[in-house]
Amino acid sequence: MDVTLKQQIALFAKTQENPFFVYDLDKLSKHIASLHNQDIKLWYAVKANPLSKVISTLDKQGMNFDVASSGELDQVLAQGIDCERILNTGPAKSPKQVRHFLQRGVNTFVVESISQLALIDKLSAEFERHPSILLRVQLRFEEGDNNPLGGNALTPFGLGCDEWRRVDLSQYSNLSVIGLHIFQWGNMLDADKLISLWQAMVTPLTTLAEEMGFELQVLDLGGGLGIPYDQSQSRINWSILKAALVKIKQQSKVNELWLELGRFAVGEYGYYICDVIDVKHNYQQPLVVMQGGINHLLRPAITEQAFPVQLLRDSSAKHSKFHIHGPLCTSLDKLGHLALPDDLSEGDTLIFSQCGAYGFTEAMPYFLCHELPAEVVIEDSKFKIIRPSLPAASYLY
Numbered sequence: 001m002d003v004t005l006k007q008q009i010a011l012f013a014k015t016q017e018n019p020f021f022v023y024d025l026d027k028l029s030k031h032i033a034s035l036h037n038q039d040i041k042l043w044y045a046v047k048a049n050p051l052s053k054v055i056s057t058l059d060k061q062g063m064n065f066d067v068a069s070s071g072e073l074d075q076v077l078a079q080g081i082d083c084e085r086i087l088n089t090g091p092a093k094s095p096k097q098v099r100h101f102l103q104r105g106v107n108t109f110v111v112e113s114i115s116q117l118a119l120i121d122k123l124s125a126e127f128e129r130h131p132s133i134l135l136r137v138q139l140r141f142e143e144g145d146n147n148p149l150g151g152n153a154l155t156p157f158g159l160g161c162d163e164w165r166r167v168d169l170s171q172y173s174n175l176s177v178i179g180l181h182i183f184q185w186g187n188m189l190d191a192d193k194l195i196s197l198w199q200a201m202v203t204p205l206t207t208l209a210e211e212m213g214f215e216l217q218v219l220d221l222g223g224g225l226g227i228p229y230d231q232s233q234s235r236i237n238w239s240i241l242k243a244a245l246v247k248i249k250q251q252s253k254v255n256e257l258w259l260e261l262g263r264f265a266v267g268e269y270g271y272y273i274c275d276v277i278d279v280k281h282n283y284q285q286p287l288v289v290m291q292g293g294i295n296h297l298l299r300p301a302i303t304e305q306a307f308p309v310q311l312l313r314d315s316s317a318k319h320s321k322f323h324i325h326g327p328l329c330t331s332l333d334k335l336g337h338l339a340l341p342d343d344l345s346e347g348d349t350l351i352f353s354q355c356g357a358y359g360f361t362e363a364m365p366y367f368l369c370h371e372l373p374a375e376v377v378i379e380d381s382k383f384k385i386i387r388p389s390l391p392a393a394s395y396l397y
Contacts, residue, residue: 001310001353008383009273010312012376013349018389019274019292020374023049023356025057026381028269032061035238035265039246041258043087045223046072048262048357049270053377053386055079058265066260070100077104089136089181089260091156095119102127110134110181110220112158117172124174134181134220135164139204157183161208169212177214179254180205183222187263191237194224195244202252219254221245225264229305229354236264263357270356272297272373273312276348277327286322288344293326293333296373297352298363306336312349315341324350328368366395 009022035042043066044058050072055065056079065081067073068090076086083105091112098120101109111117111133124131136158158181169177182201188194198221209216225236249257274296278289294301309324319339326333335352365372369392376385 001351005378006310006312006351008378009271009351010349012383013273013312016273016374016389018371018373019272019296020376020389021296021355021359022271022273022376022378022383023051023054023266024269024271025053025377025379028054028266028356029057029061031269032058032063032265035261036062037242037246039249039257040242041256043258043260044265045089045260045262046076047361049266049359050075050361051375051377051386052079053379053384054266054356055081057379063265070097073101073104073106083107087260093119095123098123099127102129102131107131108134110136112136112156114159114163114167117167117175121172121174130174130176133175133177134179134218135159135177136181136183137161137164137205137208138184139182139201155184161204164208165211167212169214177212179216179218179220179256179258180209181220181222183220183224183260185224187226188224189226189228189233189236191240191244194236195241198244198248199251202248206252216252217255218258219249219252219256220258220260221248223260223262223264225261227263227267227354227357229308231308265357267354267357270354270359272307272352272355272359274350274352276344276346276350279322279344279346286320286342288322288324288340290324290326290335290350292370292373293328293335294363295326295328295333295365295367295370296363297335297355297359299358300335301332306338307352307354309336309338309340309350309352311341311344312351315343317341317343327370366392369396 042063044063045066047068055076059081064085065076066087066089067076086106087108088101088106089110093116102123109120109131138158138160206216228235245257275291276288277291280287300306320342321337322340323337324335372390374385374389375387376383
């Protein structure tokens with residue numbers, strides 16, 4: 001972490017009583033600018049972080065937006081995003097949600113099932129619309145990984161090629177099927193492996209389009225690009241991926257190649273700052289209890305992978321591994337087993353990094369009725385509170 005940034009956050013933390021998130025929009029903007037390439041159309045997966053200022057920062061850099069709920073759609077539109085730059089994804093699309101998307105002007109949908117295809121076709125007729133459709137495909141490979149997005153496992157995401165082949169697209173006259181979507185692996189750090197998976201997808205997908213009788217104009221490879229959460233991990237090489245994607249576009253002969261970035265877009269530009277409440281030793285092991293835990297950062301509990309952490313003040317003390325727990329009355333509330341200075345004490349502040357994605361909105365903030373964390377941005381080198389910390393009274397009825 002940049003020393004100057006750490007000092008700035010330490011100074012700002014003195015003004016806050018409760019845990020808070022910080023997103024460095026200045027660095028985020030530069031990062032997104034470095035990703036653009038005329039051969040690849042980039043979408044931002046809003047699920048990663050739907051904060052208004054994050055969305056508007058990405059908008060200024062020309063990103064398009066992948067939304068998976070009516071709430072995400074309304075949040076994106078509230079930032080002035082044109083509906084033509086919005087893609088609707090997600091395994092569950094109710095009649096109410098599809099109507100909402102059509103009413104708001106969204107014209108591109110990823111379809112996950114035959115019933116979704118029929119629903120969007122029917123509602124498109126009612127609205128006198130003719131949306132563009134990508135069919136989401138599940139493929140299986142000989143070597144699959146256990147993965148939050150499923151890998152080779154049975155998931156609710158899309159259908160296999162055999163299931164899609166049985167569909168007669170002529171029955172859905174209100175839709176234009178323009179492409180295929182596939183997204184099965186998340187947080188990949190091995191560029192060669194990810195490229196190999198992408199390349200293995202080309203033949204079955206182009207074959208499927210040919211067998212179903214539609215022109216494959218768009219190939220959406222989803223995302224899956226990871227960020228390192230451990231010092232032993234290396235950052236994935238975007239230049240290598242970009243060159244491979246250009247070749248895949250040529251190989252598949254599509255007009256457009258799409259990529260949906262969530263974690264890789266925003267993950268490295270967010271931080272979670274939280275105070276130490278108690279430090280103790282139990283069974284000869286050091287343990288720290290924090291003001292906030294999985295009520296603000298759930299990811300460690302569901303992935304068994306911690307966010308990197310460091311003491312916010314300077315210390316020259318030897319480091320030991322501490323069990324880091326939050327305030328909830330469950331042993332699941334653990335943020336990791338990580339190295340911290342031995343002089344750690346009550347009243348100290350810790351900063352967790354790589355928290356720009358899958359932070360607050362993935363958490364379980366209402367359990368035990370603690371305060372909600374604030375969300376703060378750094379823009380033009382200035383700190384600004386976008387959403388203040390709120391007490392339980394703000395959401396209890």
